[in-house]
Amino acid sequence: MFTKQTLLAFIGTLSLASARTIPASDDVPSLAEVEAAAATVVPYSPVSNVKGLAFDRFHQIWFENQGYQTTADDSNFAKIAKEGILLTNYFATTHPSQPNYVASAAGDNFGMDNDDFHQIPANVSTIADLLDTKRIAWGQYQEALPYAGYQGYNFSNQKTYANDYMRKHDPLIIFDSITNDDLRPRQIKNFSSFYEDLKHERLPQYSFITPNMTNDCHDTNITVGGNFLADFLPPLLKNEYFAKDTLVLITFDENNSIGENRVYSILVGGAIPEHLKGTTDDTFYTHYSIIASLSANWGLPSLGRWDCGANILKLVAEKTGYVNWEVDTSAVKNLLNETYPGPLSENIYSKYEPFWPIPTTSDRCTAGHGVVDIVKDTYNRRQPTFNYISPVPYDARSGYNTGIKYWRTKDGKKETGITN
Ligand SMILES: *[C@@H]1O[C@H](CO)[C@@H](O)[C@H](O)[C@H]1NC(C)=O
Ligand SMILES: *[C@@H]1O[C@H](CO)[C@@H](O)[C@H](O)[C@H]1NC(C)=O
Ligand SMILES: *[C@@H]1O[C@H](CO)[C@@H](O)[C@H](O)[C@H]1NC(C)=O
Ligand SMILES: *[C@@H]1O[C@H](CO)[C@@H](O)[C@H](O)[C@H]1NC(C)=O
Ligand SMILES: *[C@@H]1O[C@H](CO)[C@@H](O)[C@H](O)[C@H]1NC(C)=O
Ligand SMILES: *[C@@H]1O[C@H](CO)[C@@H](O)[C@H](O)[C@H]1NC(C)=O
Ligand SMILES: *[C@@H]1O[C@H](CO)[C@@H](O)[C@H](O)[C@H]1NC(C)=O
Secondary structure, eight states, rough: OOOOHHHOOEEEEEOOSSEEEEESSSOOOOOOHHHHHHHHHOOOOOOOOOSSSOSEEEEEEHHHHSOOOHHHHHHHHHHHHHHHHHEEEEEOSSSSSHHHHHHHHOOEEEEEEEOOOOOOOOSSSSHHHHHHHOOEEEEEETTTSSSTTTOOOOOOOTTTTOOOEEGOGGGGGGHHHHTTTTSSGEEEHHHHHHHHHHHHOOOEEEEEEEOOOTSSSSSOOHHHHHHHHHHHHHHHOOOOHHHTTTTEEEEESSSSSSSSEEEEEEEEEETTGGGTTEEEEEEEEEEHHHHHHHHHHTTOOBOTTTTTTOOOHHHHHHHTTOHHHHHHHHTTTTTOSSOOTTOOSSSSSSGGGSSSSOOOOOOTTTTSSSHHHHHHHHHHHOOOOOOOOOSSBBBTTTTTTTTTTEEEEEEEEEEEEEEE
């Protein structure tokens, strides 16, 4: 989607004196400037070794815009699924792409219903803030990112001008709480850095991996994505350093059409117990479940947004005794296919007060470690905008995703809830 903002935003001006990357502005630097920055900016690869309950390292690889069955029918995806756990009831949060990537980082999509250039204010926290509470090293690997921390809207293939890197698929760069810092942007790196970090055994304990617009199926189809996966992943799974106690999630940002927004997702890696290889897990998950699962795995707090009530991966839930919710996914037509109004909506945003949704500071979040201090300090017990304790995101004001029942049996007692 091309808008006024898109055309204006583009690439940040470059400070070559320091390694700090400057927020994107109206300037469009020349290729020479991008090359100069690439030669100057030093990628940052912190290392940590914090034991988790179910895994010690987590990588998520995101593909684009394919239906569940289309992916199941691809021989390469099907083959990888046989080596791991197929998640058959995993949902994206909305359409189009960018809000799903933002959801994976911040526990909300803030009503975003577009792929425009956004910078999310510094008082919105992300998964990086959670991991930082225990100094768990994190990073992102974006194929074709011209240098670590690049903030432009895109970086195309400079020979063919085909789409290659796109900011909308690069979750953490969209947040001022990342880019207002000297080090954090440099943890957002490209695939050359991935292979360097692999070689030097300094991969982070959390990473988000985005193949380019060809390999992630966006500008191509499932066959191309499957071929990429078949080249990329098996050597890593055979690499003892990479695979040991590692969990890899392969998922899609969104399903590709009107219909419920269920996406094909697989867990693989050395952290999968032998007896679970080739099995399926039909627990109701969303992209928010991943933040909640990382919190439960490492004993981290919650962001107090939709990660608060999200179901957590069974693999982790079994270690903590957490009982996940069952959800009546048939109650609403085309579940999770749209965005409720919010500050990043294209048109209708000004309707609601407060403009930016207030997170919860409830102690009742799934992971059981409260809400992260920076969120508590910033929002100071204000009334949360949404019922973030629900395992299903909904908005009672606009009627979005309302009327969905959920239930579980805990300590022999049936508990029920409804999104109203
Ligand atoms: C999206 O996923 C659902 C399965 O949950 C499926 O019925 C629908 O057809 C999918 N859309 C496409 C285009 O595959
Ligand atoms: C967070 O920042 C936004 C944008 O600057 C502002 O509108 C909002 O009031 C801030 N929220 C709080 C709780 O300070
Ligand atoms: C990857 O990033 C590094 C470090 O920022 C940069 O030097 C290199 O040119 C980039 N590689 C590609 C293929 O863009
Ligand atoms: C960004 O994309 C536009 C439109 O496809 C293209 O013309 C431009 O060269 C790209 N910018 C960079 C820096 O790659
Ligand atoms: C994406 O990366 C692959 C290599 O992984 C390369 O063959 C392909 O040309 C790249 N796509 C574009 C548009 O440059
Ligand atoms: C994907 O596109 C390639 C050509 O680029 C074609 O050979 C292949 O059959 C297509 N796959 C599907 C599932 O349409
Ligand atoms: C989402 O589902 C609703 C209800 O079926 C439908 O009216 C709407 O057009 C769908 N929107 C999208 C973007 O798929």
